[in-house]
Amino acid sequence: MQSRDAQVAAIRADQLFWRSLAAEVGPARYAEPGPMGAWSFGDLAGHLVGWRNRTIARLEAFANGEPEPAPPWPTSLDDDDRINDWIHEHHASRTPTQLVADYDASYDRLIRALSLLADEQLMTTLEWVGAPLIEVDFTGHLHDEHVAGVRAWLDRA
Numbered sequence: 744m745q746s747r748d749a750q751v752a753a754i755r756a757d758q759l760f761w762r763s764l765a766a767e768v769g770p771a772r773y774a775e776p777g778p779m780g781a782w783s784f785g786d787l788a789g790h791l792v793g794w795r796n797r798t799i800a801r802l803e804a805f806a807n808g809e810p811e812p813a814p815p816w817p818t819s820l821d822d823d824d825r826i827n828d829w830i831h832e833h834h835a836s837r838t839p840t841q842l843v844a845d846y847d848a849s850y851d852r853l854i855r856a857l858s859l860l861a862d863e864q865l866m867t868t869l870e871w872v873g874a875p876l877i878e879v880d881f882t883g884h885l886h887d888e889h890v891a892g893v894r895a896w897l898d899r900a
Contacts, residue, residue, distance in 0.1 A: 747857070750857065754850055779893075816833075
């Protein structure tokens with residue numbers, strides 16, 4: 744079982760990975776379609792921060808002994824694709840640069856949310872994660888679902 748410090752270090756390392764990836768893409772290309780189908784790198788960042796915000800809200804509620812909060816999207820949306828579309832529309836007024844920066848800042852907010860948890864809470868398995876919180880890779884979605892697409896898009900340029 745990893746320690747709290749190891750979990751934070753892994754999140755910090757992934758934040759550095761994100762910063763490196765964003766620098767490789769470059770702000771001039773943040774709005775260019777391709778890294779996620781028709782979605783841009785900025786759209787991808789908005790997608791990631793939309794889901795990260797949900798995770799942070801859940802962690803904060805658990806830390807404070809509160810019930811799990813409702814998702815920010817309408818509860819009638821019960822399919823990830825529809826939720827992703829809602830997140831995309833929700834962020835449509837924001838610039839790609841803002842979205843990339845927001846995802847970067849979400850790493851700090853995630854660490855703060857985890858720091859609110861008592862040690863015994865970190866050992867808890869919540870239904871929505873399926874493992875003790877101390878064992879959860881809170882940054883895996885980027886790597887499991889999106890890095891390959893970004894790399895393929897960068898390689899085509």
